[in-house]
Amino acid sequence: MPYLILRIMKTMTGEIKDAVKAGIPIFIGYVPAAIAFGILSKNCGITLIECFLFSSAVFAGASQFIALNLLSIGMSPGGIILTTLLVNFRHFLMSACLSTRTGKIAKRYLFLIAFGVTDEVFSVLSFKTGRLSKTFIFILQISAYSAWVGGTMAGYILGGFLPEILGKSMGVALYALLLAILIPEIKTSIKALVLTIASGLLNVFLIKLDILPNGWSIIVCIFIIALAGSFFITTKVQEEVYE
């Protein structure tokens, strides 16, 4: 029995170690982006409490920036909420992707896990090999959430002390984070590289075409490119099944 406990603890710590290792970069990547959000919301005339609620209740990077933008041009709450729905509907596809990868997890935990499916958390989770345990997911999400909420507050309160261009340059952090998460993937798979670039180009094209409402182009890109990719991947999937 003690041996068994020892073994479980050993696997647990291994898993926790993995999760912390994956969580620290997310934390560090989120902080500057969150600071940028805090600074921007103060400039938009939002109160500290509202700013805290924004990051703690919504917890969605890009769409919070979009919402600030829309608030400042005077869009109605209904319009902003609808835009957010369209922009964040991509998380529907991301959650669908993750839901097939989780091991046996009790339903009550799924309610919590779903709250933390951001682009960056999703990206890290989706490139992790093997089944996803709730411990791993939670540790990753807690690192992301604490960085996002803490960074937002820090940006709001201390933003005035930062040089303006430093605050501005932090806007690049979320994109750099996504790219850094992606690089190991495109390094090992030509297909991943082709799909990524194709998706970006398609998005540029759709935005230039300007027939879709704000935010929908990303969803259309994910759908079309993942569909195209699924035709290339079939043989590989079957190989894995037969192994």
Add this chain to the structure above:
Amino acid sequence: MNNIIIVILGMAAVTYGPRLLPFLCLTNRQIPKRVDAFLQCIPVAAIGALIIPGVFNAVPDKPVAVLSGMAFTLIFGLWRGGIIIPVLGSVAVTYFVLFFTV
């Protein structure tokens, strides 16, 4: 209740809903192979469209600064990998380019 609180609560609801629904419907279900292949392609498709072209507007009016920062992330990421240095480095490079071009 003021407008901003309404916006926040509404945004929270429409963000959480789409994140939750698939977990409730799909978890522990047998997924057809074709659908699974589609789902496995979502990450790269999503990241591609999330980065391009949004990154060009990450710092308004100064795409050069952002592109320098991202170039650093790409080069360092391909060379040594990791996340922390590529991310913090991109902010630093963007800052320096902004600093010297403004």
